[in-house]
Amino acid sequence: MAAPKVSIIIPLYGGAAFIRATLQSALGQTYPNIEVVVVNDGSPDNSEQVAEDLLRVKRVVYVKQRNQGVAAARNTGIRAATGELVAFLDQDDLWAPDKLELQVRHFAAHPEVGLLHGNVRFIDKAGDPIREREDRWDAHARLAVGCCFPVLFEQNRLAMLTVCMRRACFDAVGPFREDLAGVDDYEYWLRLSRRFAFAHLDRTLAFYRLHGANDSVVNWLPQELMTLQSIEDLLARSPEARAELRPGQESRRVFDLSRAIGHAYYRRNMHAEARPYLLKALRCRPFAGGAYAELAMGSLPPRVRAALRWYAQKLRGSRVPHAGSVAE
Numbered sequence: 001m002a003a004p005k006v007s008i009i010i011p012l013y014g015g016a017a018f019i020r021a022t023l024q025s026a027l028g029q030t031y032p033n034i035e036v037v038v039v040n041d042g043s044p045d046n047s048e049q050v051a052e053d054l055l056r057v058k059r060v061v062y063v064k065q066r067n068q069g070v071a072a073a074r075n076t077g078i079r080a081a082t083g084e085l086v087a088f089l090d091q092d093d094l095w096a097p098d099k100l101e102l103q104v105r106h107f108a109a110h111p112e113v114g115l116l117h118g119n120v121r122f123i124d125k126a127g128d129p130i131r132e133r134e135d136r137w138d139a140h141a142r143l144a145v146g147c148c149f150p151v152l153f154e155q156n157r158l159a160m161l162t163v164c165m166r167r168a169c170f171d172a173v174g175p176f177r178e179d180l181a182g183v184d185d186y187e188y189w190l191r192l193s194r195r196f197a198f199a200h201l202d203r204t205l206a207f208y209r210l211h212g213a214n215d216s217v218v219n220w221l222p223q224e225l226m227t228l229q230s231i232e233d234l235l236a237r238s239p240e241a242r243a244e245l246r247p248g249q250e251s252r253r254v255f256d257l258s259r260a261i262g263h264a265y266y267r268r269n270m271h272a273e274a275r276p277y278l279l280k281a282l283r284c285r286p287f288a289g290g291a292y293a294e295l296a297m298g299s300l301p302p303r304v305r306a307a308l309r310w311y312a313q314k315l316r317g318s319r320v321p322h323a324g325s326v327a328e
Helices: 019-027 070-080 099-109 149-154 167-173 184-193 220-237 239-244 249-267 271-284 289-298 302-315
Strands: 006-012 034-041 060-065 085-088 113-123 164-166 197-209
Touching (some): 006 070, 006 099, 070 184, 085 167, 099 164, 099 197, 149 239, 149 249, 184 220, 220 239, 271 289
Parallel strands (some): 006 085, 034 060
Antiparallel strands (some): 085 164, 113 164
């Protein structure tokens, strides 16, 4: 494995604004033995025209398919790849020039490692650093090493754009789940971490571009819903995985997710949607008082809820409208 080929997988959908810079970042790696697999996932904009000259570069493999989502695009890309190593780069992100060189060197020195990741920095639309978000991932990422399934079960600690893995991992574990939009990578790391050792390079390997549409705050609730589904599905399909978790870890994780989802729905006055998640949280922790209160409030008629809230605000000394004008 002196100079293995690295296949760089780039899904493309609506990426006209940044795809040129991303492709230049991939093609500009100091490690030369690469192929860049770009999968156009039915992109509705002019991404193809914007990057047409780069898509024709000899080291680029360009694949087009109907829109199926980013997980499907990654699966298509890996199946088309010919490298012994596979790395992931999204259409709006960038890499440090020596990212792959450092990772290939580490793989050569550590044949037991199946997946290697590292640190990430955040940049804005113009590529300038977002200082207040520096080091957000680093402390968490350092924990995801070795046989780290219990660590990852607590939360996702890997930044997708820093990951490089052996193709053998994909062949052994199978494709990304295409029905888990937004958390397909997290679910994949959970599966991989049960069978392969992970390693972490304490270096800034990549730059994640924040530009509104991809801000995790925007997508928080759908991602939490999918995260809960992914861990419950995994444990249902592989119940033996519970033995790898620490005592009480499953119930804590399910409680935290269910409680957060139930509370989010409650705050939106979506009480029917909140109820099953509040009940799930209470099954994990029967003495969680806040969940009982929200469950009880959600069971009341809307006018009663409105009146109770009005009186509660009045008791706190808040200035509120008459109860009859409070609407949900």
